[in-house]
Amino acid sequence: MRVVSKSLTDTAGAAKVLLSQLEPGENQATVLGLVGDLGSGKTTFTQALARELGVEENVTSPTFVIEKFYPLKHKKWQRLVHIDTYRLNKPEELAHLRFQELLDDSQTLIVIEWAERVEVLLPADYHRINFKFIDEETREISFT
Secondary structure, three states, X not given: OEEEEOOHHHHHHHHHHHHHHOOOOOOOOEXXXXXXXXXXXXXXXXXXXHHHXXXXXXXXXXXXXXXXXXXXXXXXXXXXEEEEOOOOOOHHHHHHHOHHHHHOOOOEEEEEEOHHHOHHHOOOXXXXXXXXXXXXXXXXXXXX
């Protein structure tokens, strides 16, 4: 699916469609890998996704803390984990975040910004979402 977003409403719509297509993994967390240049809409998409999941608190990019946890009262997942790998020097640093333990919980939805930086550690069935900056008001979001 390819969405050209010209507003927060368009981005929220893309997040809603994606969530409707996702099912929790049987034995592991569901992983969304967000890939795209700086300013391409990854954090905005994650904020829309979190709102759709019922998160009421302000969701910001965890660039400096690396990861944030949000409890959910959602029918599919019990926890949202938002990870920003921009500041990691090598993929192996993800292990310090108890990443394998997070993966082992099928009730967890993990969203990873800058996923290309840690792609070698992601499960083979992770969902890659590509973001492209078109202009100041337009982003392209694509996923399958």
